Amino acid sequence: MTIVVTGAAGFIGANLVRYLRETAGRDIVAIDRREPTSLTGVKYLRADLSMPSDGVEKALGEAEAILHLAGFPGVRERGPDVAGRRHRDNVIATRRVLESTPPDTPIVVTSSSSVYGGSDGTPCSEDQPPRPRGGYAESKVLAERLCAARAAAGGAVVAARLFTVAGEGQRPDMALSRWVKAVAAEQPVHVYGSLERTRDITDVRDVCISLLALADNRVQGVVNVGTGTPHTLRDMLAAVETALGRVAQVEVRPAHHDDPAATLADPTRLTQTTGIRPHTNIPGLVRRQAVAALGPLAGDDSDRRPNVGSSPELSATGASHDL
Ligand code: NAD
Numbered sequence: 001m002t003i004v005v006t007g008a009a010g011f012i013g014a015n016l017v018r019y020l021r022e023t024a025g026r027d028i029v030a031i032d033r034r035e036p037t038s039l040t041g042v043k044y045l046r047a048d049l050s051m052p053s054d055g056v057e058k059a060l061g062e063a064e065a066i067l068h069l070a071g072f073p074g075v076r077e078r079g080p081d082v083a084g085r086r087h088r089d090n091v092i093a094t095r096r097v098l099e100s101t102p103p104d105t106p107i108v109v110t111s112s113s114s115v116y117g118g119s120d121g122t123p124c125s126e127d128q129p130p131r132p133r134g135g136y137a138e139s140k141v142l143a144e145r146l147c148a149a150r151a152a153a154g155g156a157v158v159a160a161r162l163f164t165v166a167g168e169g170q171r172p173d174m175a176l177s178r179w180v181k182a183v184a185a186e187q188p189v190h191v192y193g194s195l196e197r198t199r200d201i202t203d204v205r206d207v208c209i210s211l212l213a214l215a216d217n218r219v220q221g222v223v224n225v226g227t228g229t230p231h232t233l234r235d236m237l238a239a240v241e242t243a244l245g246r247v248a249q250v251e252v253r254p255a256h257h258d259d260p261a262a263t264l265a266d267p268t269r270l271t272q273t274t275g276i277r278p279h280t281n282i283p284g285l286v287r288r289q290a291v292a293a294l295g296p297l298a299g300d301d302s303d304r305r306p307n308v309g310s311s312p313e314l315s316a317t318g319a320s321h322d323l
Pocket of ligand 1: 006007008009010011012013031032033034047048049050069070071072073074088089093110111112113161162163164165166171
C-alpha cells in the first residue's frame with residue numbers, strides 16, 4: 001500500500017516525500033505537473049491533476065492515503081490569467097482528486113490560514129466562519145466546500161489549514177526566501193506593511209509530521225496546522241541578519257489588501273486529534289532555510305540542531321534531521 005503525494009515537486013511536497021521515505025518509511029507515489037528537482041527513488045507520475053489521466057486514477061484508486069498538496073499558492077500573484085489558473089489548480093484539480101479517490105481512502109487536502117482573513121490578535125479556531133480576502137483565499141474556501149461535500153456523502157477527508165510554512169526549499173516568492181537572498185546579496189529587503197506585523201510560522205518538518213498524522217488518524221473536518229505563537233516580521237528579519245552575520249537595509253512598502261496584518265492559529269484541534277503540537281524555533285529554522293539556500297554559513301552547526309517539538313512524535317522525528 002502506498003501514500004500518494006500530489007504537488008510533490010513543490011516546496012512542502014518535496015519535504016514531505018523525503019520525510020515519508022526516509023523517516024516514516026512509507027512507500028510513495030509522487031505526482032506533479034512539473035519535473036521534480038531532487039526526488040530520487042520515488043515512483044513519480046508527471047501529470048496535470050485538472051485533466052483526466054488513467055495513471056493518476058489508478059494511483060488514487062489503489063492508495064492507502066492521499067496527501068493533496070498540488071495547488072496555486074500565494075496571495076499576491078497578479079496577472080490576466082491568474083484567476084483562471086488558480087481556479088484550475090486549487091478547485092478543479094482538487095475536485096478531480098476527491099472524485100477519483102474511493103470514499104474510504106483518507107485524503108488530506110492542504111487549505112490555508114488565509115481563509116480566516118487574518119487574526120485580530122486572538123487565535124483563529126476552525127469553527128469561526130471563513131472571511132476570505134482575495135482570490136487565493138476564496139479558491140481555498142471553494143476547495144474546502146468540496147471536502148465538506150465528500151464528508152457529507154460519507155467520504156474520508158480533512159482540510160488542513162496551513163499557517164505560513166518555512167524551511168528548506170521555501171518558495172522563492174515567500175518573505176523569508178526573499179529576505180535571505182536579499183541580505184546575502186546586500187540588496188534592500190522589501191517588507192510589506194510594517195515590521196510589527198505578525199505571522200504564525202510553521203516549521204515544514206512539523207507540517208510534514210502533521211499531514212501524515214492527520215491521514216493515519218483518519219481525522220475528519222477542518223484542522224489548523226500552526227503553532228499558536230505569533231512572530232513579528234522584525235524578529236524574523238533579525239534571525240536572517242544573525243544567520244547571515246549581516247545587517248539588512250529595510251524598505252517598507254504598502255501592504256497588499258489580501259495580506260492580513262496578523263495570522264495566528266488555535267492548534268488545539270490538531271493536538272487533540274493527532275497528539276501533535278507544532279513548535280517553531282525561529283532562529284534555528286531561519287538558519288536551516290538559509291543554509292539550504294546558500295550553503296554553509298559562518299559558524300554553521302544548523303544541521304546538528306534539532307527542531308524540538310513538545311510532543312514525543314515531534315521530538316523523536318525532529319531529532320533525526322532527515323528532511
Ligand atoms: P508550491 O507551489 O511550491 O507547490 C505546489 C506544487 O503543486 C507545484 O510543484 C506545482 O507544480 C503543483 N501543481 C499545481 N497545480 C497542479 C496540477 N493541476 N497538477 C499537478 N501538479 C500541480 O507550493 P507549496 O508552498 O509547497 O504549497 C503546497 C500547498 O500548501 C498548496 O496547496 C498551498 O496553497 C498550500 N499552502 C501553503 C502554504 C505555505 O506557507 N507554503 C501555506 C498555506 C497553504
